[in-house]
Amino acid sequence: MFVFLSAAALLGVLFGTLIYCYAGDATREMLTNIREDFLESRLGCDFGTMLIKSFGTGLLFMLAVYLLGLCALGQPFTVLVLIYRAVGIGTAAASIFSVYGKEGIRVFSFLLLPEGAAGLMILILLCRESITMSGIVFKTLTADTGGRHLPDITKLYSVKALILLSCMGAAALLQSLLVTAYRALA
Secondary structure, eight states: OHHHHHHHHHHHHHHHHHHHHTOOHHHHHHHHHHHHHHHHHHHHSOHHHHHHHHHHHHHHHHHHHHHHHTSTTOHHHHHHHHHHHHHHHHHHHHHHHHHHTTHHHHHHHHHTHHHHHHHHHHHHHHHHHHHHHHHHHHHHHHSSSOOTTHHHHHHHHHHHHHHHHHHHHHHHHHHHHHHHHHHHHO
16 A cells, blocks of 8 residues: 555656646646745745644644544545645646756755655655545445454544654655755845
């Protein structure tokens, strides 16, 4: 399952890159405006605001995946949330490299890579748990067992999600530190 989800995420990043590369002028201009707003918001805020923004983005995706795990038919939508996140990362990366060229490596490394890579890996792990939980919920609803163990399994699922959420917080902290370092170097 992990390999499948990792491949889906990598294909999403590739697809996001291709979207940017083959986009029309109007779409590329819109993506450029989004990138500029993204970079300005990253570089223009203080450490605490940066931490909240980084954590908030990951929290939204994690919350969506967590809730889909509690649905009996949430499995395909869980994969779609992962791919959507990966497409966004791929589009942002292509946009940064197309504008900054070689300097884009430094910009990408400090402003996008830590949160993007760590956040995507954490989301992959939560997607794996979500798909498993969704299967358990589906099996419980269609079986004659009555779901006696479902509350215990749901508690375990929630604890795993909280642990991954704390990892997302650590990734947001790392991202905020790197943005602060980037501002100091620039």
